[in-house]
Amino acid sequence: MKRILLPALALLLLLSACGSPESPVEPSLSPSPSAVPAGGLSRYSASFLTLFDTVTNIVGYAEGEEAFSDMVQDIHDELEEYHQLYDIYNEYEGINNLKTVNDNAGGEPVEVDQKIIDLLLFSREMYEATGGATNVAMGAVLSIWHDAREYSINNPEDAYVPAIEELEAAAEHTDFSCIIIDDENNTVQITDPEASLDVGAIAKGYAVEMVCRNAPDNFLVSVGGNVRPTSPKPEDDGRWIVGIESSDGSSDFLHTLYIEDLCVVTSGDYQRYYICNGVRYHHIIDPETLFPPDLWRSVTILCPDSGISDALSTALFTLTQEEGQELLDKFGAEAMWVTHDGEKLYSPGFEQYIRS
Ligand code: ADP
Ligand code: MG
Numbered sequence: 089m090k091r092i093l094l095p096a097l098a099l100l101l102l103l104s105a106c107g108s109p110e111s112p113v114e115p116s117l118s119p120s121p122s123a124v125p126a127g128g129l130s131r132y133s134a135s136f137l138t139l140f141d142t143v144t145n146i147v148g149y150a151e152g153e154e155a156f157s158d159m160v161q162d163i164h165d166e167l168e169e170y171h172q173l174y175d176i177y178n179e180y181e182g183i184n185n186l187k188t189v190n191d192n193a194g195g196e197p198v199e200v201d202q203k204i205i206d207l208l209l210f211s212r213e214m215y216e217a218t219g220g221a222t223n224v225a226m227g228a229v230l231s232i233w234h235d236a237r238e239y240s241i242n243n244p245e246d247a248y249v250p251a252i253e254e255l256e257a258a259a260e261h262t263d264f265s266c267i268i269i270d271d272e273n274n275t276v277q278i279t280d281p282e283a284s285l286d287v288g289a290i291a292k293g294y295a296v297e298m299v300c301r302n303a304p305d306n307f308l309v310s311v312g313g314n315v316r317p318t319s320p321k322p323e324d325d326g327r328w329i330v331g332i333e334s335s336d337g338s339s340d341f342l343h344t345l346y347i348e349d350l351c352v353v354t355s356g357d358y359q360r361y362y363i364c365n366g367v368r369y370h371h372i373i374d375p376e377t378l379f380p381p382d383l384w385r386s387v388t389i390l391c392p393d394s395g396i397s398d399a400l401s402t403a404l405f406t407l408t409q410e411e412g413q414e415l416l417d418k419f420g421a422e423a424m425w426v427t428h429d430g431e432k433l434y435s436p437g438f439e440q441y442i443r444s
Pocket of ligand 1: 146158221222223224226230286288289310354355356359360371372373374375398401402406
């Protein structure tokens, strides 16, 4: 089994994810037993940069360093499998992933792992539940923005905004009904040759959910700010502390939260963006306008399921507070919206989780 170098990366990363587990208050070396054992367990942490194009940060309690390392290795390896299957940009030897599915758009059904079938069935449910606000079949439009962002970040003097005509033409190829998910034969077929999948809004949160359901208790896992506990914390009354990163680039946290068994997921306009003529263009696209919405700086979701949280964070980013609240009610979730003035708005049950 491939070993990962956990200790070397950890220090760098403690403050970099937007929902960093416990980093605001209890920074620790990695792996580093805490001074106060909890029920014979010691606390360790680990981080790595290899998954989902972002930072993974893991805090956990174990009987010793070796036990912790083994458990982290398992979590890493499982997440890596999801990462490779859900990758739309890279191929991996011996597997059909979502890039394979996209490359075959307009062609025959592609045989895929059950994990892809399950993600797409879940994505379709969330597409319907969000009234189309989170649409993973919007790859045709999202890839235009992706290319514009990459080019403009690398060539700021030449930054450009995609033409509305081009976006509108691509939007003709974003209908979820062209994704045929065959659960019996384990195949996926995109019937429209110009359509494609982009699961960036859901895949991380969904993978974290699936991996954490199988992981040992007493862990808190964050992949790019998709934070999920595997159980209540084995000390401090079961309450983990999770920081919500500030959107102004400062190291202050907007809040720290007390979390026992909820996931914390944030979408913001400050994570992946570029500037063109003084205007910020970020990475979440409103399917109605085909442009980045301008309603919020960030939206943070609290909900027991990390996949649902991720889908909701993207959807609520494109919706008004009222529309968003309707969605939250459907799922029993809570949210905090941050406006461009820095004002924080909360759903009715959010504030009970605030620590500071
Ligand atoms: P992050 O990945 O930074 O945590 P999100 O969960 O909000 O943020 O996902 C944003 C990503 O989802 C984008 O990079 C893009 O790939 C994709 N995306 C953007 N807008 C939408 C949308 N309306 N529906 C589905 N996917 C989207
Ligand atoms: Mg999301």
